[in-house]
Amino acid sequence: MTAALEQQVRDALRLVLDPELGENIVDLGLIYDVAVSGDGAVKVTMTTTTPGCPAAEYLREGVSNCVLAVAGVAAAEVTLTYEPMWTPARMSAAAQGRLRGA
Amino acid sequence: MAGVTLSRWTMSYFAAALVALVAAEVLMATGFGYPAAALRGAETLLVVHLVAIGWLSLLMLGALFQFVPVLVAKPLHSDRVAGAVLLGLLAGLSALAAGFLHLAGVVTVDLPFFPAAAALLGVSFALAIFTLGRTLETAVSPGLPVRFVTVGLISLAATVMFGIIFAGVLGGGVEATLFLEIAAAGVPVHAVTGLGGWLTFTAMGVSYRLFAMFMLAPELDRASSRWVHRLGAAALGVTVVGGGAAAAAGASLTGVLAAAGIPGLAALVLYGFDVVHLYRGRLRRNMELNSRMAICALASLAAAVTLSLVTVVLGVFEEHVGAIVFLVAFGWLTGLGLAKLYKIVAFLTWLECYGPVLGKTATPRVQDLADERRAWPWFVAFFMSSWLGTAALLLSSASMFRVATAALAIATVGIVVQFVRARRLIDVTNDLRFPPGARRPRLFLSISH
Numbered sequence: 001m002t003a004a005l006e007q008q009v010r011d012a013l014r015l016v017l018d019p020e021l022g023e024n025i026v027d028l029g030l031i032y033d034v035a036v037s038g039d040g041a042v043k044v045t046m047t048t049t050t051p052g053c054p055a056a057e058y059l060r061e062g063v064s065n066c067v068l069a070v071a072g073v074a075a076a077e078v079t080l081t082y083e084p085m086w087t088p089a090r091m092s093a094a095a096q097g098r099l100r101g102a
Numbered sequence: 103m104a105g106v107t108l109s110r111w112t113m114s115y116f117a118a119a120l121v122a123l124v125a126a127e128v129l130m131a132t133g134f135g136y137p138a139a140a141l142r143g144a145e146t147l148l149v150v151h152l153v154a155i156g157w158l159s160l161l162m163l164g165a166l167f168q169f170v171p172v173l174v175a176k177p178l179h180s181d182r183v184a185g186a187v188l189l190g191l192l193a194g195l196s197a198l199a200a201g202f203l204h205l206a207g208v209v210t211v212d213l214p215f216f217p218a219a220a221a222l223l224g225v226s227f228a229l230a231i232f233t234l235g236r237t238l239e240t241a242v243s244p245g246l247p248v249r250f251v252t253v254g255l256i257s258l259a260a261t262v263m264f265g266i267i268f269a270g271v272l273g274g275g276v277e278a279t280l281f282l283e284i285a286a287a288g289v290p291v292h293a294v295t296g297l298g299g300w301l302t303f304t305a306m307g308v309s310y311r312l313f314a315m316f317m318l319a320p321e322l323d324r325a326s327s328r329w330v331h332r333l334g335a336a337a338l339g340v341t342v343v344g345g346g347a348a349a350a351a352g353a354s355l356t357g358v359l360a361a362a363g364i365p366g367l368a369a370l371v372l373y374g375f376d377v378v379h380l381y382r383g384r385l386r387r388n389m390e391l392n393s394r395m396a397i398c399a400l401a402s403l404a405a406a407v408t409l410s411l412v413t414v415v416l417g418v419f420e421e422h423v424g425a426i427v428f429l430v431a432f433g434w435l436t437g438l439g440l441a442k443l444y445k446i447v448a449f450l451t452w453l454e455c456y457g458p459v460l461g462k463t464a465t466p467r468v469q470d471l472a473d474e475r476r477a478w479p480w481f482v483a484f485f486m487s488s489w490l491g492t493a494a495l496l497l498s499s500a501s502m503f504r505v506a507t508a509a510l511a512i513a514t515v516g517i518v519v520q521f522v523r524a525r526r527l528i529d530v531t532n533d534l535r536f537p538p539g540a541r542r543p544r545l546f547l548s549i550s551h
Contacts, residue, residue: 016460019452021318022467050315052175054108054168054453062461082175088318088385099318101388 002036005072009034009042012070016062019055023098025063029090032081040074042067047086056080108168108453110548111184113525115164116443117546118192120518122156123436127511130503137500141424142289144205151202153431155195155223158301159258161439163187163230165446166251169308170237173248179236187230194222201272216273220266227262231255246323246331250307253335257299260342264292284349290359291345297427298366299338301435302403306330306373309396309438313377316445317384317393322376330372337366370407374400391474391481395441398485402433405492425495432488432510440484440517448472448524451543455527459539466534472520473529480516487513 013031014024025031025046033045044063048056060078067076088096126149129135135149167184171177178184201215209215234255241248264284270276271285314321344358377400381393406429413419413426448471456465491506525545527535536542 017465017467019456019460019465019468020316020449022469050172050311052172054172054450055457058453058457058460061458065461096385099386 002038005040005042005070006034006036008070009036009044009067009073012066013044013063016059016066018049018059021049021099023091023095025059027092027095029092029095030059030086031063040072042070042073042076044076044078045081046078047081049086051082051085108450108548109164109171109178109184110181111188112164112168113447113450113548114185114546115160115167115188116447116521118188119157119160119164120514120521122152122160122195124511124514124518126152126157127507127514130507131511133500133504136424137495137498137503144202148199148202148206151195151198153436154296154301155191155198158431158435158439160188160191161443162301162304163191165308165442166234166304168446168450169311170234170251173245173251173311174237174241176237176240179233183229183233187226187233190222190226190229194219194224194226197222198269201269205272214273214275216269217275220269220273223269224262224266227258231259245321246327247307247311249331250310250334251304253331253338254300254304254307257295257303257338257342260346261292261296261300264288264295264346268292280350283352284346286349287352287355288346288349290355291341291349293427294341294345294359294362295338297430297435299341302430303334303338305435305438306334310376310380312442313380313393313396316386316390317380318386319380319384322380324376326372327376330369330376333365333369333372337362337364337369340365367407367411370403374404390445390469391472391478392441392445395444395478395481395485396438398481399434399437399441402429402437402485402488405489406430406434422496425492428495429488429492433485433492437485437488440514441481443521444472444477444481444517447521450548451525451527454543454548455540456537458541459537462539463537464534465537465540466530470530470534471524471527473523476523476529477517477520480513480520483509483513484517 010026010031014026016025017023018025018028018030021028028049030048031044031046035043044067046060046063048059060080064076064078067073067078091099129149129152135143135146139145167178167181197215198219200209200213201219203209204212204215234251238244238248238252267276267281267288268285271281310322310327313319340358340362344361345355348355348358406426409422409426409429410419413422449468451471452466452468459465487506487509491503491510494502494506522545523529525543527543
């Protein structure tokens, strides 16, 4: 049940795009962890491409809004972290390919 | 909203700066100042300060009020100060311009223009340095760009101190021999610390982060980039301390400037290698217009360095210093500034308008706010005009210079129109332009959330 909800949350987060790169935040590797508890509470740990990014708070709120809109989610908690720092190596192969223009 | 570092005043700085840039270009196109007037004549000094303070310093401060919080991942020490600084700088620049027009005989009213300019500009720049300095101070582990900006701000302080001395002497209120000696011989130090330290060194430091961010290139903090910082800081230290002392003593500045030039040149060469490394290491293979045009600006910097070396070797540097300064101010600093503004204006506009609805509804991408096919001819025209203007000065052709600067003004207006289009969301498709909850951005003042 929780595994299914986690997958639904991850799928939903693919609709949130990083405004600068135009790629979804899951394929960019900005979502570090999605933890779902039995009561429908979801904890997301995420990062941004650069610390201090002026879009960081908007991204955090955007993720929170998106998670809360998933059926079965009772509460959402989104934490920003820069440990470890994001690097382009965290992107999916597909996202890297698109940014390389392949 | 906690954690958001969107500067309320940055767009206002950019708007005021762009007005000053176009005004300076129009003045040059009408034959006001060098080469029609003397290089150190009052008309030339007016144009130079309109570019250096009105355009480049306002652009740099506006960018730093937004960018320094990004560098340290902490909010700006005081956003309200940024608004007061802008008003103070504009008032100070107006007083300075009036002082130069008075010297040129255009303004006949006899008022204390230079003391007023010194006070307004001195206090305003001091407030800016204090605010940015206190923000930089909060950096947990100061990275390379933070260290560059710190040296840039120290250079700004030195430049302003020399400027206050000059204004005091020009205004007739300062008669002490020490200051008269500095005013007579210190102009090269003022120019090097301003153009080289404050503007170029800061731009270099900021560019390390911006190039990495916009091209997805690796963040540089390697031996060569650390040496760029050390050598550049050493060159500026020698210029300020040695140059200031030599000017005060009435001695020649040639030896001091040569001693500063060697580490300065080494810093610029290493910076060139770093930039090539960044461009080669980028993940984003299809470069956006801002990154492509930055190459033209970097080429202008390389050309200015080469031109300086060649003219020094040939013993004709002083004869062509006007052309070299023009190339640095327009081909390098203005070109880089306009190229990066093309990206930054769209990015800040996106944050204001679409940030609050992210995750709630479909939003455009930052690049959807700009139409590169429409913008690139204006940028190409800008760089071609700046290089033609440099050639005109090298050839001592005043008429050719007027044609080049008229083209420069037209190209700049064409680029400014692209910024306005981004602010007005004109290039965003109708279905994405104003989703529910999105805010319509104001042209000159950012909405602070």
